[in-house]
């Protein structure tokens with residue numbers, strides 16, 4: 001098929017006119033080197049993700065700017081979660097998944113050999129759709145990561161060795177629960193089982209657990225989709241606050257939510273294509289792509 005390229009200057013999409021006269025839109029090659037408000041902390045190049053023979057992410061290149069909220073939106077099955085998981089190698093846990101391309105974080109490719117995955121996931125943490133606290137006390141949920149990583153020494157062995165850091169742990173538990181906007185609700189019952197908290201409180205606890213190991217990036221996969229409107233509003237406020245200190249990447253089905261909380265929005269459409277990526281206001285008010293306009297105005301999806 002003969003194709004004539006009609007890319008106009010300044011346009012992000014490229015119109016392809018086929019011999020049949022149909023005009024279809026092709027996505028930009030790369031959404032990197034973008035002039036967002038801050039430096040890129042993650043830089044994705046030519047990312048393809050397969051499950052067996054099925055390709056779930058198709059040639060995605062994009063930069064993610066630091067200390068801001070990047071929303072990933074698109075219809076069900078378009079690859080948002082797969083893309084999110086590829087940013088801290090969570091897809092490694094899925095047997096059939098295969099990743100090609102690079103994801104640069106702090107100047108090096110997270111997919112190169114020898115990367116310490118525990119350290120990587122400490123720096124790039126994740127919060128899942130359903131709150132998943134451990135069936136332990138509220139305090140232990142927060143302290144678990146720092147204890148495991150040896151940042152805090154607690155327990156009998158530490159006491160015998162004279163290295164018990166109770167005060168440091170108390171300070172860390174309070175600080176992270178405050179950051180997660182949960183402290184006031186749980187400060188008098190830190191020893192209670194976390195499973196006794198409401199869904200929204202459990203999700204904020206999971207965010208505190210993620211913050212306790214001092215991440216730089218927080219990946220969130222539909223963090224409010226299992227919550228009621230009040231709990232959702234609290235999570236949304238929290239996400240905006242967190243972006244003052246952390247880079248947040250959030251998958252959401254909820255377009256109003258993306259519009260409310262994010263600085264930039266990436267729109268994925270069927271087949272794992274990144275169709276458009278821009279300032280959130282631009283995506284919702286004046287997108288370049290007709291397909292994106294149809295999607296954000298609810299014509300499909």
Ligand SMILES: Nc1ncnc2c1ncn2[C@@H]1O[C@H](COP(=O)(O)OP(=O)(O)OP(=O)(O)O)[C@@H](O)[C@H]1O
Nearest residue numbers: 051056074075076077078079080081082083094096
């Ligand atoms: N573990 C897996 N094994 C095989 N295929 C998978 C797996 N996870 C996702 N897929 C497939 O990859 C594609 C993208 O799925 P993904 O969950 O990333 O999309 P999504 O946009 O996050 O969807 P949703 O909004 O419904 O959560 C889909 O076709 C899905 O069926």
